[in-house]
Amino acid sequence: MAISLNKGESYNLSKEFPGVKKLMIGLGWELTTKQLDLDASVFMIGANGKIINNNYLVYFNNLKSPDGALHHTGDNQTGKGMDDDESILVNLDAIHKEVTDLIIVVTINEAQENGYTFGLLKEAYVRIYDEVSKKEIVKYDLDAENASNSDIEFARLHRQNGDWTFTATGKGSGKGLEGYMEKYS
Numbered sequence: 231m232a233i234s235l236n237k238g239e240s241y242n243l244s245k246e247f248p249g250v251k252k253l254m255i256g257l258g259w260e261l262t263t264k265q266l267d268l269d270a271s272v273f274m275i276g277a278n279g280k281i282i283n284n285n286y287l288v289y290f291n292n293l294k295s296p297d298g299a300l301h302h303t304g305d306n307q308t309g310k311g312m313d314d315d316e317s318i319l320v321n322l323d324a325i326h327k328e329v330t331d332l333i334i335v336v337t338i339n340e341a342q343e344n345g346y347t348f349g350l351l352k353e354a355y356v357r358i359y360d361e362v363s364k365k366e367i368v369k370y371d372l373d374a375e376n377a378s379n380s381d382i383e384f385a386r387l388h389r390q391n392g393d394w395t396f397t398a399t400g401k402g403s404g405k406g407l408e409g410y411m412e413k414y415s
């Protein structure tokens with residue numbers, strides 16, 4: 231069973247899931263009345279709180295990080311089909327040594343212009359699971375618990391002394407992907 235975390239809570243991923251090497255970040259959603267395009271993105275952050283260079287934002291326009299550690303499987307614009315609609319594979323051991331944090335965000339395309347929120351969707355979630363064992367580590371509900379948000383900083387993975395710590399951030403900014411790009415670039 232996935233770990234249930236309140237916002238702001240952390241746990242040591244390396245201790246809770248010993249030997250975990252590869253994570254999968256999965257984003258899924260189903261439409262109700264509106265056609266909404268959700269996007270999963272990961273900012274690979276260095277000691278100064280910014281991405282270590284412009285290629286270390288992995289999203290629909292940059293599917294692989296230069297270190298080969300992160301691989302986005304491609305943009306999905308409709309959410310059609312069950313299970314994960316967008317996925318990002320994370321190979322923890324391959325992450326560039328200057329990267330101290332991975333910040334995972336989910337945004338809705340053109341949400342600001344159109345007033346879109348997660349509440350317009352159903353069965354919308356973002357989750358992380360161990361790619362090898364398929365064991366789910368954490369799952370966040372987007373449409374019910376974050377209905378009024380149009381974007382969310384879902385989680386932060388922080389590297390310390392070779393261990394990875396997971397923190398449930400769970401904060402919306404209302405500024406979309408561009409807002410996160412400004413903040414972390």
Ligand SMILES: [Ca+2]
Pocket residue numbers: 267268269270290305306307316
């Ligand atoms: Ca998308």
Ligand SMILES: [Ca+2]
Pocket residue numbers: 258259260309310311312313314315
């Ligand atoms: Ca779907």
